[in-house]
């Protein structure tokens with residue numbers, strides 16, 4: 001006998017609610033629900049016997065779970081025979097219904113399915129919040145990922161500083177060395193990496209120190225951590241691997257007692273911006289991306305393939321991010337790390353917003369970098385109110401998404417990156433500033449801008465292959481239309497003819513087959 005078990009703890013409520021609702025939608029005749037007797041915590045409900053009784057129990061449990069779920073985790077189980085009976089009753093009940101009723105049920109179910117699965121995905125969101133997030137917490141805890149402490153790390157060079165945190169490269173000490181670390185031996189300065197013999201074999205990490213005493217810094221740190229865990233569940237291959245956080249237990253070296261630190265895997269030495277600053281861009285990315293020199297003799301063709309591969313990676317990652325309801329809001333070359341395996345990964349989710357649950361959404365907060373910011377300035381119209389509590393925000397999210405297309409915010413920034421990669425004159429801060437001014441003057445019409453610009457531009461790469469690159473960039477760098485659409489979404493951009501032939505993909509796959517990097 002196979003048993004289906006639905007553990008109805010706080011985390012599993014929606015599964016059962018859904019199940020019961022589907023039962024109701026497809027037309028079960030549910031007999032009168034008897035008054036529910038009070039259940040004790042941990043008590044199991046075993047549902048066997050006739051299908052109508054199962055449905056009754058399901059509906060009853062649902063009602064009950066809505067009000068008392070938090071206090072009464074219990075279990076439902078039933079055998080396969082009952083399940084088959086349940087199915088056949090459903091079908092015969094449905095067949096007995098008058099035509100009009102059946103149409104109502106079918107269209108209601110279709111709408112329900114569309115609502116639950118439309119972006120940003122209410123159903124997936126419930127699964128993520130109530131099942132995957134607690135599971136991630138438990139697994140991470142079991143693997144010791146949430147038990148970091150100050151003495152596990154050595155802080156090395158400083159890589160950058162934002163408004164709420166300072167970023168360092170660092171190393172994870174092997175367990176034995178971490179436990180042996182004697183603070184007093186080095187006074188307050190903390191150890192230096194060179195003082196360890198085999199330091200080259202230590203795992204390299206990125207450490208972000210959340211500023212102490214800066215207003216709002218701690219909240220930003222919490223938010224960035226939340227987004228990193230969320231991204232690790234939703235699209236782990238698109239962003240730097242987040243390893244967890246800790247609070248310093250003492251003041252030593254860069255550590256301040258009580259200060260929060262976030263930790264990521266060290267993904268690579270350079271960002272896309274570092275590559276773009278070099279004179280030999282985009283050729284300097286040929287080896288990292290393809291692992292070899294491309295066959296084509298024509299330099300322009302090679303440049304085009306490299307840029308296309310970069311754009312494909314950026315837009316594919318954005319597509320996955322947007323599919324889960326997250327808008328990054330700070331898409332720019334310095335927030336894309338190029339890994340040793342030739343993958344571009346997003347970093348810095350401090351400004352991201354999750355519109356599935358309204359996380360980090362403050363209506364009047366725009367984007368951090370004005371150079372890559374679209375003309376509308378905000379992901380949602382300014383008059384959008386502050387988000388309601390998470391479950392309500394989640395229930396409303398498909399409507400917000402369909403009516404406002406917030407993902408198009410990031411797509412403008414992606415367009416600016418494409419234009420910059422293709423036109424060397426736009427890779428300097430002065431060129432970019434001038435572009436920003438000129439494009440605003442022509443009402444964000446890129447075709448008009450091409451005619452009037454004073455920036456030293458070269459459009460050959462975009463004009464190649466019938467100008468598909470140019471066509472794509474004009475559909476990314478533009479104002480939104482009346483219905484807040486009119487700019488390509490990530491999914492639509494991936495279907496654009498620019499990406500269709502996929503010669504860059506073929507080259508990339510080929511390099512993976514022929515070379516082990």
Ligand SMILES: Nc1ncnc2c1ncn2[C@@H]1O[C@H](COP(=O)(O)OP(=O)(O)OP(=O)(O)O)[C@@H](O)[C@H]1O
Pocket residue numbers: 159160161162163164165166167206240241264265266267268269270271334335337347348350
């Ligand atoms: N996972 C990573 N792997 C390799 N390098 C990284 C990683 N995360 C961050 N970096 C490096 O650290 C720099 C700063 O990181 P990040 O952008 O997250 O910090 P920030 O505080 O927002 O700084 P800024 O405001 O200057 O962008 C990046 O530009 C990049 O060079």
